[in-house]
Amino acid sequence: MNTRLLATTALLLLLGVPASAHRLDEYLQATIISVEKDRVQASMRLIPGVAVSSIVLASLDTNGDGVISEAEQRTYAESVLRDLSLRVDGKSASPTLVSEKFPAIEEIKEGLGEIQIQFTVDLALGGPERRIIFENHHQNAISAYLVNCLVPRDPNIKILTQNRNESQSFYQLDYSQASIGSDPVTVKGWSTIRGRMGSVGFASIFRLGMWHIAEGTDHLLFLLTLLLPAPLLVLGSRWAGFAGVRLSVFQTLRVVTAFTIGHSITLALAALGLVRVPSRPIEVLIAVSIFLSALHAIRPLFPGREAGIAAFFGLIHGLAFAVTLAELGLGRSERVASILAFNLGIETMQLIVVAATMPSLVLLSGARAYCVLRIGGALFAGFASAGWIAERMLYVHNPVDAVVGSVVHHAVWLAGVLFLISLVCWSLPNVLDRRTPQPDRYPDRHSSAPDVRTVADLLSAGNAQCMFPSRSE
């Protein structure tokens, strides 16, 4: 640091700029967050130090004409927002640019320019205890961050805790929001749903349920990871070949149904106020459930008992669903209907996702390549859940949210590509090893050294499914 400081000071002296006036070798990025009932407003001040201004200017005045055009301003502001990672109650949220203001290029060169960016994040309906995670990765090699939140103007909102990492690039805000159902006039979103409960209400809560699971990546990741080995047979302590279409469909239905029964029970219990559980341990347990199913997808931990596991963790996932529903502040009669609507929404979206992915898995599961997908998927889920456990339990900030968020962002494309690949594999007999379920053949195969080895083999030595038969067979 000292040599860097010396170097920049020397640079400044060369440039004839006094070393005692302005920001020097840091890009100061100060964010002030203001939480309102249905949105977060944030204002960022970005001040490049004189020694790093050229780095910032390079991405600001992209055509290098010495002027920051309006288009360049907009592009830069958007790029700053892209470098942020925002999560609200565990779901990734995207900021909307409200305004941007740029100083003259000369001011930036002198380390005096202050860029101002304002953005908002719409808040979906949430529980009484909410969490916002704000991460700033913009120019992190040269930046110094500051993040603070204003004392909320809304008397119903109380800040509970603020957690940051040392550099303040990671900021976590926990706050409580008093039951908004008690004051329907001030809460527009909820009051509309409440008001329409008679006619449209069912539909909007149904949609809320669908939206909730589509955005709640952790719930789907658990289910999909658990379904990864569904089309496979077990051989000893390893995953073996394709179990056949009928068995695969049966296994899938069992897991999905068990998960549904599990989360329906706790969702109903919690939403009716019969069970109360703090949200943080639930979030941790959900991450643990993903981690276990990832391990199971690599090597069978609980073969044949997937349905039981799905039901058990379904109970925990249901408690998380209930947090969203709890804030409806509905009367007793409405509550039963809304639980039903919300749950149906969840089931529908869940079925859509299963229907979009399972055929590909079944088609692929006979192929040699399937173990790559299974192990790769399991590793992804494993890393994601480990990241979530670290974050939710120990406040260790990590890029898992951002990574999972960007994967989910392309979910439809990914599902399409996966289906295409599975069709190709299905139609090419060379790629596809159409093994019929004959477990007794495998021990022999295992003893003969396989001559086809893949990266996945090395990754997961000991997976029977990845021990491919030799080509001569």
Added chain:
Amino acid sequence: MSVLSMRTTRGGLALALICSSLTIARAQTATTRIVSAANTFLSTLDQKQRQNVLFAFDDEKQRTRWSNLPTSLVLRAGVNLKEMSAAQRSAALALVSSALSRRGFEKVEQIMEGDEVLKIKEGNNSIFGKDLYYISILGKPSEKDPWMLQFGGHHLALNITIAGERGVLTPTLTGVQPALYSMDGKTVRPLGQESDKALALLNALDDTQRKQAILSYRLADLVLGPGQDGKTIEPEGLKASAMNERQRAMLLDLISEWADIIHESAATVRMTELKADINETWFAWSGPTTATPGNSITAYYRVQGPHLVIEYAPQRLGGDPSMHVHTMYRDPTNDYGRRLTAK
């Protein structure tokens, strides 16, 4: 806040007002003194200078035209000492001095002197110097109607609102570089008390209290520096309600380094208000918890209460953070005396 403490505050304020007005009534009131100093100063100016010095009381642009930066980098308005004749200059400084306590004015002089030291150190760089400080008056100097006196330049921004007998110093910025210099064979530390008293308070805390007071993250600069008027951030650190009587007294003594810059009668009112708030006041620290004896701390700290934000932010610029500091003194509920002057 409970009804009782509201009452205590009001009672205290009233008492302080009565006391201060009684003291002042014996001689001349502070406001009378300041107004007459202002009129004397204005009478020394020519037509053009007077035009440059005077602004409308509600001129928001001029109110917020202050910074920690040198005056050539962030342009100030008004008239600077350099452009004045000797008589004008002494009238200007007499006006500033009339609005401040003795120690307050001394602090201001030492900050300006520090900029002169910096100028010489930087090879006589013309962007620094003790004559590059600007004075401006918003509204008409009056004993009844509110008006403002501003004085500032590099590392200094005094925003003094006078409303009848009340005087408000928020928002005010003090800073200095170098934070330690010798003058006529004596060591001068313009903001040394701000550093030493804070460190003494930190050292007076027990382990549990320290854990709460010391933040786990780095603060590179002021959070509520220039341009950040009226913002109340969520307080952090150790709440004074968890301090003992002696620690609370130390905290108040630390606060007085800013609150007592203004003239005595206004400072008494202000300290009474801050004393009433003390249990709702927070102390937060970030950075090294020791300092080289005789030198200033290199840590950031913040004191925040319902009517107060104090920030002390050492600056890396210049190489040694103990030698360069910016501080901010605010009342987010009373920027430029808005609470007194709101209609």
